[in-house]
Amino acid sequence: MRQVRRSMASIRDVAQRAGVGVGTVSRVLNGNGYVAEDTRKKIETAISELEYTPNELARNLFRNKTGLIGVLVPDLDHPFFSSFVRETEIALYKKGYKAMVCNTIGNSSREMDYLNMLDRNMVDGIITGSHTLHVEEYLKRKGKIVSLDQEFGPGIPMVGSDHVSGGKIAAEVMLKNKCRKVLHITGVAPNVAANDRHAVFEAVLSENGVDVVDMMMAWNLFDHQSYWDAAKEAIRKCDGIDGVFAADEPALCYMHLAMKAGRRVPEDLKVITYDGMDITKLCYPEVTCICQNIKFLAETCADTMIKLIEGKEPVPQKQILSVELRQGQSTLPVELDGKY
């Protein structure tokens, strides 16, 4: 029995043991070119005897490619983003790529650091759902970048949801539910297209004589206290609210506090949330929400990235996916007719 196994077997060891040249070993490894049947056998034996596994690092260097995609999100503690990363990893995996994940947590030096991996050839591309850095920082990169829900400008394809429809649908549901004074919690994240829903939502309601109370919310990434703070402040400051529209978490905080204060949902208060993550189904009553198709968003981002890398097909600059209303018990059932 051998005493010490010198680190790990290399292709040279295999070649030596099989009594062939490294080139031949490489050929059987990659299934390229011709190699005689019994030469192949010998090599395969040597490979299994040595428990040889090719060193991916060396391959990477040669190919100048790692098969790794960086996925930047503000925070995995946010269900939307953890779900996005999940689906992205799955979609990338199908195409033979792996996902390197980064919580940017509002920290631009982290973001920069991950972005730099592009230049250093550590990742073949970056899918970003977060940016606190200057747009130029992204635009000046030579690497492949795909953006989720944020417009960077030409050269960086973006994939997003149709938030304008989202805002419109939410407003329509509020109207059909005869709400008169609606709380609208905004400011979930900077720079994202998701914010587009806000203006339409307010416009449609205002046009129809509904009072909209606007509430800006800080987005603290380390705990979710800001959700509670916003909800508390809203409860304290305004009465007569008969409808709320906000992202999942702040909306649920508000609903929680309102119920605690004895208000009934949906009788006294209608609630519509944006995103519709799992949490909106577990709560009682189940909440009505505007849902983004996260799986499809992720797949589209992944596919777009692959196209960018392969460079065969051209990729669209902008891909907008539709959103969907899921009615729960926090509003009365309505039929949409897109009237508003």
Place this chain on the structure above:
Amino acid sequence: MRQVRRSMASIRDVAQRAGVGVGTVSRVLNGNGYVAEDTRKKIETAISELEYTPNELARNLFRNKTGLIGVLVPDLDHPFFSSFVRETEIALYKKGYKAMVCNTIGNSSREMDYLNMLDRNMVDGIITGSHTLHVEEYLKRKGKIVSLDQEFGPGIPMVGSDHVSGGKIAAEVMLKNKCRKVLHITGVAPNVAANDRHAVFEAVLSENGVDVVDMMMAWNLFDHQSYWDAAKEAIRKCDGIDGVFAADEPALCYMHLAMKAGRRVPEDLKVITYDGMDITKLCYPEVTCICQNIKFLAETCADTMIKLIEGKEPVPQKQILSVELRQGQSTLPVELDGKY
């Protein structure tokens, strides 16, 4: 203006432009050895003129190290694991490592594929919170592996929570809440130490004359229907339940359905969940739970991995972190005395 920029500048280009040797460039890059001030200046100028960035792949090959740690979890759609990955990424980042994430989603070929990255030198180590493969598959690897909440055997350090205490505390709360017939939903995941809570929980309650109804639940990773199915079945099959103990999601499903059926929490039904993710605070009423210290678990896993890699300090085979009771409004407030 140049027409075509030949791929990317290499260290040789920098050396040439600065009129020095590559070794010297490498020295200023890494801050090793002596280099005269004006040589350094020239090199730095060349670097910035060429917008040179070192190719990490080449470095990796030389060092035989990528600075990447694979993190395997069953599914990022589970809040416990998305939170774990979040904290792990943050902890690893602090030590100069990045996280490659993998949803194993019960698919052993995926798991194997990621595990193989160890042998192929694509990752420096693997932290795993998931295994469907045979234990031997892990034990036979030469690479660094740290396990979350699962015992593989000697050589693979594990980090977990004190689930026995967790089960005990939950039982004590049930007793102090005077529950007489408790529903216990089990079977959240295979192979994990977390299951240790089940036996103690039942033992303590039985010893004290409390009826425990056991309910095994399937764990389907692609949707969360199994939670609802289990909850529905429990509602249908047994009445007189005045307490529930289960993981966050199934417990909340049950609570949701019970409330829908007109039962009041905590008056008619006490609920205690295991894990205590955000969702348990957003629901109304806020739920009482046994919380694992995910951040600490993640940091411990990351630190253990780093120690393994650096090979200086020995690492403990088993590290068990304590759990904590967080009382919400789904049970009556109690004081623990560890009497049971």
Place this chain on the structure above:
DNA sequence: GTGAAAGCGCTAACAC
């Protein structure tokens, strides 16, 4: 069919 050799971009040892 197969071996030898060059080279991917970098680091480190070794001369000068």
Place this chain on the structure above:
DNA sequence: GTGTTAGCGCTTTCAC
């Protein structure tokens, strides 16, 4: 102090 050189482990011409 600095240039030269020999690898890291692999792939891929290019002869034979």
